[in-house]
Structure formats: structure tokens, C-alpha cells
Amino acid sequence: MLNKSHELAVLCAIGATVRADAKINKLSLAHVRQCDGFRFVVADKLVPVDDLLHDSAADISLPPRKYRCGVVPAILYALAKEYQRASKNDGTAAMFTTIVESARRSNSPARFESFLHAYFTLAWGQRSRKTLHSAFPCLTNEDTRLRPIMQYCTVDNATLGSAFNLERDQLAIIDSEQGGVIDIGAAPTSIHFSGTGDAAQPGFDIMMFQPPINESAAVLVLIEAKYSADASVTTRLGPSHVKSKVEQCVVELAPFLPGM
Amino acid sequence: MRFRSLVQEEEEEEEEEERSRFSVTLANHSLPMQDMDGLFGMYSIRNGVPYYPTTAAELAAMKAKKKEQEKKKKKKEEEDKIAMVTFNELAAMPMERPSAKQLLVQASNIYLVCCSCQPSAKGINGTLRQKYKDKVAVLRAPDVMELIGPMWQTFPLFYEVRWCELDHIFSLLAPCTYWWLYLCS
Numbered sequence: 001m002l003n004k005s006h007e008l009a010v011l012c013a014i015g016a017t018v019r020a021d022a023k024i025n026k027l028s029l030a031h032v033r034q035c036d037g038f039r040f041v042v043a044d045k046l047v048p049v050d051d052l053l054h055d056s057a058a059d060i061s062l063p064p065r066k067y068r069c070g071v072v073p074a075i076l077y078a079l080a081k082e083y084q085r086a087s088k089n090d091g092t093a094a095m096f097t098t099i100v101e102s103a104r105r106s107n108s109p110a111r112f113e114s115f116l117h118a119y120f121t122l123a124w125g126q127r128s129r130k131t132l133h134s135a136f137p138c139l140t141n142e143d144t145r146l147r148p149i150m151q152y153c154t155v156d157n158a159t160l161g162s163a164f165n166l167e168r169d170q171l172a173i174i175d176s177e178q179g180g181v182i183d184i185g186a187a188p189t190s191i192h193f194s195g196t197g198d199a200a201q202p203g204f205d206i207m208m209f210q211p212p213i214n215e216s217a218a219v220l221v222l223i224e225a226k227y228s229a230d231a232s233v234t235t236r237l238g239p240s241h242v243k244s245k246v247e248q249c250v251v252e253l254a255p256f257l258p259g260m
Numbered sequence: 261m262r263f264r265s266l267v268q269e270e271e272e273e274e275e276e277e278e279r280s281r282f283s284v285t286l287a288n289h290s291l292p293m294q295d296m297d298g299l300f301g302m303y304s305i306r307n308g309v310p311y312y313p314t315t316a317a318e319l320a321a322m323k324a325k326k327k328e329q330e331k332k333k334k335k336k337e338e339e340d341k342i343a344m345v346t347f348n349e350l351a352a353m354p355m356e357r358p359s360a361k362q363l364l365v366q367a368s369n370i371y372l373v374c375c376s377c378q379p380s381a382k383g384i385n386g387t388l389r390q391k392y393k394d395k396v397a398v399l400r401a402p403d404v405m406e407l408i409g410p411m412w413q414t415f416p417l418f419y420e421v422r423w424c425e426l427d428h429i430f431s432l433l434a435p436c437t438y439w440w441l442y443l444c445s
Contacts, residue, residue, distance in 0.1 A: 015409020106416035
């Protein structure tokens, strides 16, 4: 079934919250839930994202209104491999592989970065992650509409300054894995600035850029992954840690911002 | 016959000239190095360093040109001065004409999200919201878990996050355990 519906595969990978009466590529949710391998969790008590808020806890006895999508990850992995074998690579197959492979390893900051990159690349602009607030719940009051990510890349041992190039008067970045040139302004893009091993990356780890179109302005989200490889570390993330990151980001970004 | 002899004579003359040219070259090669200046007359050598002789006027023009270049360089350095600014200041700056190597994004539409697996204070986002006008936020470990959903939470990558949550419960229960130990003793 995942083979038939690409959107269903993506929604399961990102754990999207969908309404019980929703249809995904003409497939009703009730029908999908009966198939083997799918894991749909009642989401009425969970924080809803794009759709209407659930009224009160008193309605719990009623049939569930929302479900959290899920699938056995091995199925997702097999699907990604099948996509790659069939050369049916629309960009998401690689992300499916990355997200499963990253989550399998424990205590790895680099894997956490890869996981986040794959997750946000898949989730950005998809159902139940259509706005900035729903994709990043910590950004309250941000209802900017998101469009699905069309191009992505991973750049090894690079910062924004060293990775950006001018190709035919367009700001572009060279993909370390695929070797191609990506025009940043052409479509929503996600870039993973991968460090060396577990070494900390100066500035930020992931950049998600949505270029402007007629009705909406451009959006730029920088993501910093904070993962402690040492389980015994008890340091709490505080505003001072964030402040130093903000300063580094400003220094990194400033040369590429209009008016600077 | 006469014609052939003329041709032969010409060839002989050319051979002779070539021989004499070759002998001059050989002689030149055997000359000491300082005479090279006289031979070519193109440049001079002072203390082993070749230089082009210049008149006073040429020298003055060169100096003026150098000064002008230095002035231009200094002016450019002053214009390109790097200044540290905060996100708030960036947001307040007006947009100017964009150049090719720029991201066409307003500073007010730039966000920084820290996705944390480390423990963090509950009120951290309130502090950051005030300081950075809602542009910087922390996606705290429980929020990351909530966002990714139950499917990924069970994976080894997130063992530590779940352990931290358990650790938090243990720290809350700690006074009870001390009390229980006190009673037992």
C-alpha cells in the first residue's frame, strides 16, 4: 500500500496527525488502519497541530477524531531500497533510508543531526506540518505557510561561507554526496552542514530555506542540534548556550543578507 | 651553367654569414655577465637585481599612482568594516537592493531553532522570546519526542532522552527514598 501512496509513506515517516475521516490519495484512513504493518495511535489527547483543537477531555468516550500515523520502520526502509532499485528516486527515498539508519545508532550527535535533517526535510510543508508553528511547535504565533522541500543536500566540513558559490549569477551549493549543483533560489531547499566526525559545527547544523513566491515572503530556518553523547553529562541547556549560538549564526549569515 | 654558378656563389655566401654569426654568439657566451646590459640595452642590473631605468617624471607618476591605489584600498576597507549585530538589529535594518550572492529573505523571517536532547529549563523559551522577539526558540527534549511521534521514540538514538526523563522522575522521588532509608535504618 505504501508503494501506491507516496504521501502515506511520508506521513507515516513523520508521524503526522490526521483526522479519522481523512483520505490519503483516495484511501480512507479506516481502510489503511486495517492493513498489516501500520501503527496508528489515537491522537485526541496529543497536541493537535494544523487542524481544529479537540474540545475537551469529556469527549474521550467518543470514537477517536485524530490518529497519529505510523508504520513498522523496517517496511519504510524496504520501501526506500525498492525505490532506489527501481531508480524511482524522487528525493524522499534517500531521506527514508537516512531517517531509519540514523535512528538505529545510539549516542551519536552526528546521527542526531542526520535524523533531524531527514525528518524536517520530509515533514516541511506536508499535511499536519503545513505551517511554521506546526513544523516547529516552539515557534508560537508563526502561521507562515510552508511548501514541501524540493531539493536537499549534505555538505561535508563546510560552513555557509565556504559552501555557497555563484553559478551563472545564482547562489548555489555543491552537494557533497551527489556532486550536483543546487540553485538555492529555485525551490524550497534543506542543507545539512555536516561536521567532521562528532566535532561541533560552527554556527548551525541545518539550514531550511523557502524562496519567496508571489503571495508569500521567503523563510529561513536555521536548526542547531544539541545532543550530548555522554549520558553522564548533566549540564542543562540555558540561555547563555543559545546566546553564543545566535552570535555565531549572525556572523555566518551576515554576508549573505541583503543590506549587510 | 652561369646561372648555376651564381646560385652556388649565393649559397656559399650564406654559409659564410652563418658561420660568422655562430662565432659571434659563441664569443658572446664567453663574455662576463656584466656585459649583458650592454648587449641587450633593455634593462640594468644593480646589486644583481634587474630594474628598468626611469626618468624623474616617470618616477613621480608611478609614486602618484601608488598613492592613489593605497587611498582606494583604505577607503574600501573602511566601507567593508565588519560589525557584530544581533538578530534584533538585523530585524530593524531596512532591505537594500539585493546582489547575486545573497539570500532574498527579510531578517524578520529568519528563525533559529535549537533541537535539544539535553535537559533544559521549562521557562527557557519565555526568556528567549523576550530577548530575540520570537525568532529564537528551543525545541526541548519532550517537545522533540512529541513532534517525531511514538514510532521513533523507541529507537536507540533516543534512549538517552528517555533515560533523562526517567532520571528526572528519580530525582523527584529522591526525598521519599531518603525518608524510607531513614525509617529502615
